[in-house]
Amino acid sequence: MPELPEVETVRRELVPLLTSRRITRVEIYWHRLIDRPAPEIFVQHLVGTSITALRRRGKYLIFDLDSGEHWLIHLRMTGQIYVRQAQAPIDAHTHARVYLDDGGVIHYRDQRKFGRFYLVRDEDQVVGDLGPEPLSEDWQPEDLAERIRGRRARIKTLLLDQRVVAGLGNIYADEALFLARIHPACEGGRLTEAQVRRLHRAIRQVLLEALRARGSTMSTYIPPSERRGEYQQQRRVYRRKGQPCPVCGTPIEHMKLSGRSTYFCPRCQPFSC
């Protein structure tokens, strides 16, 4: 679910609540939540450490700990994180609680149980294969061009590949392709230089717009503050099948691409590739 703008929104909301907090107790209610190390070791290592920083890489949240280890969380489709007071009740689908030295408690909730926790000394063991951060200053069109050069997969599939660029998911891939006026089924390696440049620019624009709206709240994703994201009201094509294209009025079309729902404007995004 959450893509880069949603994860970044979560991070920003958590920073003031968690920075410098010491972890006093950890409760895991569903052990497969912990990808590595073994759940007992995970708990043992986490207790007693302090959170020195909270970062994001792609769709991963990274808690830097004063022990030198890193606690990483991937929310996948339905993961949610929020902080409550100790007496607060536990909501359904809550799989872990992490108690803090100021009386706050981090709740991890995840209806579909796809999300995972990791505790590692070297974060690259988890995020090492991710592509560049699309909002970083040094991400250039040439980098995107290089990573899709010669690839015969469709451009949408390549945008969902986190090694090409980190943080895009199904919503923002479709939105970026619309802004760039590129048909999602175009062969990635056959994009022209101008198209790649437009796509690079469109990705940044869509992510910045979504970030400003604090992400999309489609169904289960709600940021920690419970102030819902508002980008879903600004979507141009995603889940708008049959509705008029905001640019030309042509009805938005829907297709399946590598198993994922895909939306596009057949007029603005011609399949001429």
Added chain:
DNA sequence: ACCACAACCTGGCCGC
């Protein structure tokens, strides 16, 4: 390196 598909999970929605 590609694709299709299944798996991992639960719940909402739609049609019958």
Added chain:
DNA sequence: TGCGGCCAGGTTGTGG
């Protein structure tokens, strides 16, 4: 009301 089928913002693994 109930049931089957399909859908969902993600990732990983298998087999062809």
